[in-house]
Amino acid sequence: MKYGITETVKTIKSKIKVKDIIYDIVEKKTNAIKYFLEGQEFNQTIVFGAYLCGNYMAHALLKDSDEVILVDVYPHLKDMIVSEKITFMDSNKFNLALRNGKLNPDLIVDITGIGGISPEILSKFNPEVLIVENPKCTYDKDIFEIDNSMDRLNTGKKRGLLNTFRSSKVSKTSGTMTLTIDTVLDSCAEIKELDGVLYALPNLKYYEGILFHEKDAKKFIGEVNAPAITVSCLDEYIIPEIDRILSKNMEKINSFVVKAK
Amino acid sequence: MKYGITETVKTIKSKIKVKDIIYDIVEKKTNAIKYFLEGQEFNQTIVFGAYLCGNYMAHALLKDSDEVILVDVYPHLKDMIVSEKITFMDSNKFNLALRNGKLNPDLIVDITGIGGISPEILSKFNPEVLIVENPKCTYDKDIFEIDNSMDRLNTGKKRGLLNTFRSSKVSKTSGTMTLTIDTVLDSCAEIKELDGVLYALPNLKYYEGILFHEKDAKKFIGEVNAPAITVSCLDEYIIPEIDRILSKNMEKINSFVVKAK
Amino acid sequence: MKYGITETVKTIKSKIKVKDIIYDIVEKKTNAIKYFLEGQEFNQTIVFGAYLCGNYMAHALLKDSDEVILVDVYPHLKDMIVSEKITFMDSNKFNLALRNGKLNPDLIVDITGIGGISPEILSKFNPEVLIVENPKCTYDKDIFEIDNSMDRLNTGKKRGLLNTFRSSKVSKTSGTMTLTIDTVLDSCAEIKELDGVLYALPNLKYYEGILFHEKDAKKFIGEVNAPAITVSCLDEYIIPEIDRILSKNMEKINSFVVKAK
């Protein structure tokens, strides 16, 4: 806790950081996938899309798969990888490996979402399991129109659609960043209403830009390591309320895979 | 307009910057004061409180007063002053001038708000006009309890209470920063609902901390010179909608002085 | 609890009725007035305005005043009075009593609000205490413009402005009916978000019309004696939640008298 402009007003930062919310979502999505896989083991797994949950998913799947390949069109996202056991492939490496017949995944996970991988590329494979992330959340005419996740579910013996929603709340996509932003903003609206709160400020940045335009993974990791909300208030009693409200909103995020035919 | 992660998604920043919203509010508060003064002219004006609107008000009152003194407990806020004609006084300079009988303001404007200047200090003066800013906005038990703006209106032939509210919206104080944050957040909530919008991100920082803790006025001015909102969306048609919605919310801010007995 | 269309869906009505919310507000307004009166006793009290809180206030003031007169422009509101000790006066009776010098109240309470009693009529009196209800709540340009409660506070040794607000919520007036409607609607929005709730339906009617157009006080009393909210849901667990949320919103209503000069 710090003082604001005068000692009458306090400034309190949430204990929960932006990265905690991201991590909670990414963990939920990964658990949803694990649950769908029912302990099945694989020889070769390809995860399409490193950002934002793909990287964590790839690491988690090392337990279930001999080989894990993480594919992304942005080469610099290789910097996000922690384990050496993961093979990163940018577009060139991927196309080369594809042409050389090195790719015969029995598990494919596509989290590229809107504007991501095409159904045609996925149809080249014949996995045991194919999981495609549904980028749709609350209905939006344009977003529902441009989504083609069901078309991507065109191969594989077992097919699943990964859904992530917020209970009784509006989010325009199931993207990890979208859900993080909405969780923080909805929490701010609630915190603002507590007695003695002057304002609730979301500490959010255009993180996408840092990672994809500035291509600075290290800066991205540093920026999300900040308290999600800063509150200006009269009383310290609300200190636990801030994280309680944030946690309550984080709990509204549910992820599950629906089996598709 | 820029592209997001893929060319399917666009990233659009509002033309309206955080500083534009701040300026709009500060201008409204100053106009409210000018309207109340009805063209009256003064010899010596004291404005208590440089941040956030006090500084601009002091500059605007140069037209109505031979001498304008801006008083603030934070000496470094002197850096915010543009015109040489304004005399800045920190606590020491102020107390010295007070003891030496140099202060006999016929106009006093107090915008120090919650935890600001005490009624006792104001009662030492006998101005023609005294205007005190009401920091209260939407009802809040604790904020209403700690406010003593009516007690500060204890001197002066003509007394006015400066109110600033947002039509049909909740703001916990009339502070320029509070109103700015709430205007941006309410606009984000509205923009998010437009067709094709993935998320609406407020580009807000804990500006108070930059100015009062880091004591960096230059950095503060740089930070507020950023687009208020960044929107991730599918279509460029919403480009004018972003600023239209921001403007509509800015227009909800009304400032006026109520004559007190 | 009842079943909905099938046994899978339940229909639950709140225990809290519309009249309970009205009563809670009316009680708070009356307590605020009592607190301001500090146990002072009076010979003759005039309460202007029977609907919606005036009637209850008149009854409560029987303990503090030898004579209590309730004045209203609608003669049929006499039907709302329970105690014989209260003298009801419509416009004719009031003007007659005024002309005959029968009226010399030492306590006046005006709750007529927007478009109510004029400052001129109040200025005819010289009470020990005058309390005028402030109909304003959340800022609204038109409502703030038409309000003249401060002009009505033009007489009396001790003058007070009765304010009623909802903490951190928007209400356009402090009217008992307005606050009741807003409390129910805000509660519905919150209940709707509970797990398993299909919809939350407010059981509200245009009660004003029943009382002032149909002039049917009995029907009015019958209509407000209905559960405030009907909820369609899957699970009985939420039964206590409905009244808890309603109570929580009722607690946001605060009433207090501010001493005016």
Add this chain to the structure above:
Amino acid sequence: MKYGITETVKTIKSKIKVKDIIYDIVEKKTNAIKYFLEGQEFNQTIVFGAYLCGNYMAHALLKDSDEVILVDVYPHLKDMIVSEKITFMDSNKFNLALRNGKLNPDLIVDITGIGGISPEILSKFNPEVLIVENPKCTYDKDIFEIDNSMDRLNTGKKRGLLNTFRSSKVSKTSGTMTLTIDTVLDSCAEIKELDGVLYALPNLKYYEGILFHEKDAKKFIGEVNAPAITVSCLDEYIIPEIDRILSKNMEKINSFVVKAK
């Protein structure tokens, strides 16, 4: 327009009635089905569920089908039928016809929703086209769990899931009544914020109870023939705004059939 308690306040009722909103939704759902049918013609159509959209759908399908049968577990819903050409069957009649081999529908439409018809009964048939209404809308753990619309899509050459959503808004189910209630309540929240509005009152009743508990179809039809919203305000300028806002919210409702495998 009428006056409120005094001539200063006006009472305005929306031109749009509750039944207009219901009709708009029912029309959209029916158009979605027609679009999916692509002008195909049928010998025998069975619509399961008369309330709230089933009845209108059955009438609309008379153009596409030689025979239209409307089945419902509540016999009294027969009263809702206008055209003699529709055959109404309650549970007994349906089971009898089923046993006697009279039922061989080539088009089946199931709008019974949550707790409605079982997958087993639908599996007895072998239609050209089967359309099942998805009662789910915004994510809710319990509602998503109890829904079995995908299990009902277990027969038919061409299978479609009828979805109805509100753009960027929260509705807990796609039920016609739920969407109607939410549309009215969201409109009230918006109208309340207009300048000069004192309150916006939704004129909603527990219509389900009237139709299913009181079993009074005539009363139901009478009750929904009322203005959706009553507004207390200072100025007539907002008269067109009320219906404009209602229409805007009605336009957020989108219905479409998704082809299922």
